[in-house]
Amino acid sequence: MNKRNDTWRQRLSWLGLALGLTALAGCSSSSDSRYDLKDDVAPSAPISVDHIEGAVPKYEPYSLGGNKSYRLRGKSYTVIKDPTGFTERGEASWYGKKFHGHLTSNGEVYDMYSMSAAHKTLPLPSYVKVKNLDNGKETIVRVNDRGPFHDGRIIDLSYAAANKLDVIKTGTANVEIEVIIVEKPSSQHELSKHPEYTIQVVASPHKDRIDNLSKQLSEKLSVDTFLTPVNKNYRLMLVPFKDYKQTQDVLEQVQKIGYPSAFVKKL
Incomplete structure (x- = not known):
């Protein structure tokens, strides 16, 4: 940035x-x-x-x-x-x-x-x-x-x-x-755990297109990508991030290059 x-x-x-x-x-x-x-x-x-x-x-x-x-x-x-x-x-x-x-x-x-x-x-x-x-x-x-x-x-x-x-x-x-209501974690150990986040870019039934897009985004954003098959679709995901701010920064880049419906998921 x-x-x-x-x-x-x-x-x-x-x-x-x-x-x-x-x-x-x-x-x-x-x-x-x-x-x-x-x-x-x-x-x-x-x-x-x-x-x-x-x-x-x-x-x-x-x-x-x-x-x-x-x-x-x-x-x-x-x-x-x-x-x-x-x-x-x-x-x-x-x-x-x-x-x-x-x-x-x-x-x-x-x-x-x-x-x-x-x-x-x-x-x-x-x-x-x-x-x-x-x-x-x-x-x-x-x-x-x-x-x-x-x-x-x-x-x-x-x-x-x-x-x-x-x-x-x-x-x-x-x-x-x-x-x-989600209760507050009961111990300091639980509070200190770092949640992981991933970004779902798009979903499509066309695996070949998703594969190509996966490679392009990996090179452009310098992040790893993977596909998750769900029913007849393939979801293009960006690798888990431990830092939420970093996740939001990458999400902003993804949306600016043409995928405004991309969103963050907590793992």
């Missing part, structure tokens, strides 16, 4: 924390006219999200930003301190291209191809199982943003999550959400 990118990343990190602390980032900003579902749109050239799996729950300490109770549009919201056993029914909506690349309430960058969501009062981040009561489909999302602030709506799904639940066509859906 060059010096310009490092500077940009530092500024983004600072800005994310500042916005998150006031709970005004992402879709929760009262001064940001982008937040209006009727004006939001799916990607102009949608990328298949069939290969993207639900978020994998893991223990994460709550974010420094976005977890204070706040007031918005004349209404007060109290962030839940202990979401154990939390369930809720109501309408789900989704947000996509209009917010893609903007900051979420906890200072992360919103990626419409990630399995994420926004909720008004759950602590950030939280893992939530979402069931579409209209068709029975369900998936798991990671809540890292605030919203939706429309009456009756309880959760805003990313484009990828909404696609999984068939909410894109209808715009909204009746859902039930349930918080998934």
Whole structure:
């Protein structure tokens, strides 16, 4: 990464924390006219999200930003301190291209191809199982943003999550959400273990094409690659990384060279 990118990343990190602390980032900003579902749109050239799996729950300490109770549009919201056993029914909506690349309430960058969501009062981040009561489909999302602030709506799904639940066509859906609690590791030994991450670039039934792409990426990115057969598809994976920041740096390179739906998986 060059010096310009490092500077940009530092500024983004600072800005994310500042916005998150006031709970005004992402879709929760009262001064940001982008937040209006009727004006939001799916990607102009949608990328298949069939290969993207639900978020994998893991223990994460709550974010420094976005977890204070706040007031918005004349209404007060109290962030839940202990979401154990939390369930809720109501309408789900989704947000996509209009917010893609903007900051979420906890200072992360919103990626419409990630399995994420926004909720008004759950602590950030939280893992939530979402069931579409209209068709029975369900998936798991990671809540890292605030919203939706429309009456009756309880959760805003990313484009990828909404696609999984068939909410894109209808715009909204009746859902039930349930918080998934992952307990903090009980020992210092467990806390010190380094998790491994891998990057899934693409999935395809054409093994010869995947093989060629695998070699090209290995040379271009100076990383090892491997294929994982799943059903009739082959998943192109980049070798496990122990450092999460390094994983994100490589993911950014992969997305810039033409694979924006690539994503990180924890092993």
